[in-house]
Amino acid sequence: MSAVVLPARERAHLNATDVHVSRGGRPVLTGVDLTVSAGDRLGVVGENGRGKTTLLQVLAGALAPDAGAVRRAGTVGVADQEVPIVGGRTVGDLIDVELARVRAVLDAFESATRALAEERPGADLAYADALAAVEAIDAWDADRRVDVSLAALSAVTDRSRPLAGLSVGQRYRILLACLLGAGHDLLLLDEPTNHLDAEGLDHLTVRLREHPGGVVLVTHDRALLADVVTTVLDLDPTADGRPRVYGGGYAGYREGRRAERERWETAHRDQQAERHRLAQDLSAARNRLSTGWRPDKGTGKHTRATRAPALVRAVHRRQEDLEAHVIDVPRPPLRFRMPRLDAPPGTTLLRADDVVVRGRCEAPRSVLLRAGERLVVTGPNGSGKSSLLAVLAGTLAPDAGTVQTGRGVRVGLLTQESPRPTRCRALEVFDAAVGRLVGSGRLAEADVVALGELGLLPSEAVHRPVDELSIGQRRRLDLAVLLAARPQVVLLDEPTNHLSMPLVEELTRALSTTGAAVVMATHDRQLLRDTEAWPRLTV
Structure with a gap:
């Protein structure tokens, strides 16, 4: 009797029950429960260090959990953040490895076709099985699907190119194109948007939404979550220490998480x-x-x-x-609290006329900022967004044009990268910055805000050396130093870099209501959506 080969929509299934993983005696995953079936697209979120990549390894079978069980049905395609280079492998070799199952299914079909032509005993049943296997994954079209994705993701299409000569981003895009074309029942993707441009993001979004099997997606890209996922697994801390699963897509996660935090x-x-x-x-x-x-x-x-x-x-x-009486509910995570950033309504705070920075911002740009005004600076990488913000902040002199800042107006800039970390404690760095402002007369004693009042760093991080903080914590410290200066013009260069999604949303809401003028340069698609009512300057 012929075996029944189910299509991916019916075959794919992934289940994890009470999964626990520890590293060096420290819990990384605690009591993870999830189920992904055909048609499900699960987003896994959480701050850096919460175990998202570890969970993906457990789900893929590359790492055994310390406790709990994982069950899989169907084939699994995995995209790690880095693609290792083995020997002198080429682009074509990587494609062949990722399409090995497709190649095997097609080879089996060819063998069954020859057996049928030769009228061997049982050939008709073997042919029916082989045909069903080919049709289940649409194997004939797999190479074409890979080529389409290679082009859409701006990946190398020359299959003879050695992988060793390609960037990390190029190798990842090739792997991603293979997975999108291979017809796997389950896709496990770790930060798939890291190396994609706008066209690649659009292609990935469409392909994931069309994928008939199951998808598990680890990402910080809020727009991808909003456009793709049906369910969200949140690995950030909860009252009982166990992860939460929210239905209703990204919107359901945001609402569910808000209600959970309030409770x-x-x-x-x-x-x-x-x-x-x-x-x-x-x-x-x-x-x-x-x-x-x-x-x-x-x-x-x-x-x-x-x-x-x-x-x-x-x-x-x-x-x-x-x-x-025992307080058995742990202290909830901090909430961001924006200090008052006031400026007289209608006052012109900063004006830049026809500024040019050679080699970085070639076309003349003009900006006029009054109290309470908003501006989003957009444009491709290398177009001069960061240079324009540095000129507005006064940290970079333009080669042409003029910049005028109102008398006594405080201008603050959050750059893309944090300063080089030191052995000084976070609190010492913050207090020193505030002390310089007060000592110079730029900040009044009455306007000083304590680091703890901002809700950006937990107490244990406040007293640690900066070079021991995570990238995200250092970014929070940068933001705290900026806001402590009580700027009336706030300049933010890619403000969502390394910040958690909840903090980004809290910051976005606060920036929308502050009395200061706000200028931000960003590629973050969800931030662009959230600020769609703000004026745009394309450079």
């Missing part, structure tokens, strides 16, 4: 309030024991003797109540 904060606040009440009750009982039990003058020893034991018992009861 967490309420539960923690309620427990703290109850502990405070119990502590107050104990303090009041102790006060009554020391003073309140004494009877008025003229009363006898008997009255004192009968009151004292009752007051002592009351103190003991309240002491026991306080000791029995």
